[in-house]
Amino acid sequence: QVQLVESGGGLVQAGDSLRLSCAASGLTFSSYSMGWFRQAPGKEREFVAAVTWNGGSTYYADSVKGRFTIARDNVRNTAYLQMNSLKPEDTAVYYCAADRSNVRYFLTRAQYRYWGQGTQVTVSS
Numbered sequence: 001q002v003q004l005v006e007s008g009g010g011l012v013q014a015g016d017s018l019r020l021s022c023a024a025s026g027l028t029f030s031s032y033s034m035g036w037f038r039q040a041p042g043k044e045r046e047f048v049a050a051v052t053w054n055g056g057s058t059y060y061a062d063s064v065k066g067r068f069t070i071a072r073d074n075v076r077n078t079a080y081l082q083m084n085s086l087k088p089e090d091t092a093v094y095y096c097a098a099d100r101s102n103v104r105y106f107l108t109r110a111q112y113r114y115w116g117q118g119t120q121v122t123v124s125s
Contacts, residue, residue: 002026002114004096009119012086016123020081022096022116030054033102034072034079037110038092038121045095049081050107059108064090086123093118 008020022034035050049070050059058070069082079096097112 002098004098004114004116006094006096006116006119009094009121011122011124014087014123014125016086017082017084018086018121020083020094020096020119020121022079022081024077024079024098027098027114029077029098030074032098032100032114033107034070035097035099035107035112036070036079036081036094037097038090038094039118040092043092045110047108047110048094051079052102052107057102057104059104061108083121086121088123088125091121091123093120 003025005023012018031053033052036048037045038048039045047061048064049068051070051072055072067085071080095118096116098114099112
């Protein structure tokens with residue numbers, strides 16, 4: 001049974017940093033690309049960042065470029081999202097996802113096979 005468990009969310013002030021983690025089990029982690037998405041109240045789930053299976057390619061939404069960094073550790077079976085210079089508009093539930101694809105077009109869309117339950121990030125102004 002595949003499980004993706006996010007952690008690291010919380011309440012912070014604008015300008016602060018957070019690092020989200022996504023611990024994966026039940027799959028060959030090194031064979032899966034990993035993505036982060038977020039969903040704010042009343043909005044659709046949107047792409048944040050993705051990294052291919054070997055970490056060779058990373059992709060970011062324009063809204064987070066230069067502030068967020070996605071990374072993975074194929075020994076610890078964990079993906080990370082380092083979020084710096086947080087803004088109130090970053091407030092959302094953040095989800096990690098896993099899929100075998102390594103195609104950019106697919107990885108930037110919410111069509112992954114496996115999803116975590118999400119972790120809340122709230123940024124106050």
